[in-house]
Amino acid sequence: MKNFWYLFAAYSTIWTALYVYMIRLSQKNKELQAELRDLRAQLERVLTK
Amino acid sequence: MQKWWSIMFFLMIFPLIYLCINRVFHAIVMYITMNVAIMLVFIYAPTEKMQGIVQKIFYFHVSSAITMFFAFFLVCVASIMYLWKNSDWWDAIALSAAEIGVVFCTLVLITGPLWARPIWGTWWSWDPTLTLTLVLWLIYVAYLMLRIETYDPKRARFAAVLGIIGFVDVPLIRWSVEKWRTLHPKPVLIQEGGTTGLTSAMLLTFLVCLGAFLLLFFYLLRERISVAQSRHALEVLRHDIDEIGVG
Numbered sequence: 001m002k003n004f005w006y007l008f009a010a011y012s013t014i015w016t017a018l019y020v021y022m023i024r025l026s027q028k029n030k031e032l033q034a035e036l037r038d039l040r041a042q043l044e045r046v047l048t049k
Numbered sequence: 050m051q052k053w054w055s056i057m058f059f060l061m062i063f064p065l066i067y068l069c070i071n072r073v074f075h076a077i078v079m080y081i082t083m084n085v086a087i088m089l090v091f092i093y094a095p096t097e098k099m100q101g102i103v104q105k106i107f108y109f110h111v112s113s114a115i116t117m118f119f120a121f122f123l124v125c126v127a128s129i130m131y132l133w134k135n136s137d138w139w140d141a142i143a144l145s146a147a148e149i150g151v152v153f154c155t156l157v158l159i160t161g162p163l164w165a166r167p168i169w170g171t172w173w174s175w176d177p178t179l180t181l182t183l184v185l186w187l188i189y190v191a192y193l194m195l196r197i198e199t200y201d202p203k204r205a206r207f208a209a210v211l212g213i214i215g216f217v218d219v220p221l222i223r224w225s226v227e228k229w230r231t232l233h234p235k236p237v238l239i240q241e242g243g244t245t246g247l248t249s250a251m252l253l254t255f256l257v258c259l260g261a262f263l264l265l266f267f268y269l270l271r272e273r274i275s276v277a278q279s280r281h282a283l284e285v286l287r288h289d290i291d292e293i294g295v296g
Contacts, residue, residue: 001102002101002102002103002167003101003102003103003167004102004103006103006106006163006164006166006167007102007103007105007106009163010106010109010110010159010160010163010164011106011109013156013159013160013163014109014113014156014160017152017155017156017159018152018156018265021152021269022268022269022272025269025272025273025276026272028276029272029275029276029279032276032279032280032283033279035283036279036282036283036286039283039286039287039290040286042290043286043289043290043293046293047293
């Protein structure tokens with residue numbers, strides 16, 4: 001198991017980075033969709049008055 | 050040999066098919082492929098005699114590099130289409146592919162030194178392949194920095210030109226791997242004469258890893274395009290609200 005640390009570090013970096021990026025992207029997507037819905041609803045309310 | 054090329058072809062074509070299918074199914078297939086890939090790397094693929102266990106970095110290092118090249122190729126094509134058609138859709142694809150390409154390029158630049166340290170005895174060498182890869186990363190980081198602020202057609206066009214010119218670095222990297230005598234090893238996947246330097250078990254493991262990363266790339270691309278489109282829709286809506294004078 002010589003050099004195991006390097007293998008561990010490489011795989012940890014890959015999966016942590018990809019996991020964090022995927023979660024961040026998913027959260028951003030949800031936030032923007034919610035903001036978009038709110039603004040559309042707000043606009044609709046004003047226009048129907 | 051033809052059998053391996055057929056497998057490779059199908060692995061390349063599957064992500065394109067899944068792109069057209071629904072998001073949940075895509076995520077499930079990607080998750081299963083990822084797990085199979087990891088199992089193949091640690092259970093099925095033999096340990097290389099010279100380098101030992103650290104050679105297993107190869108499977109995801111090279112897969113990241115190929116995914117990165119594909120991402121930047123997509124930036125180049127989408128940027129050309131954006132300049133030609135002036136469509137926001139192509140701009141969203143180019144921007145999304147550039148961001149994901151930078152993520153994979155960062156992984157290449159991190160896993161490369163982690164593999165190099167025990168094998169070469171150094172973390173980094175300013176040889177052409179490594180330097181050109183760093184330059185590629187810097188080019189597309191500059192591309193993303195150009196696009197940090199809100200949508201501006203002038204900046205988008207300038208970034209598109211950078212995205213096209215930046216892609217010139219990709220064939221240079223490939224050429225440097227093949228032709229320059231450097232610390233970086235020559236290609237083992239496809240050698241001169243169309244042969245491979247990998248055993249069949251290693252090749253199969255690598256192809257599954259590559260397929261998993263391409264599926265991941267298309268999943269991330271779909272998510273990132275959705276973010277770009279939502280941002281654009283928000284800007285348009287805010288502009289409309291300002292014009293109407295709401296709030």
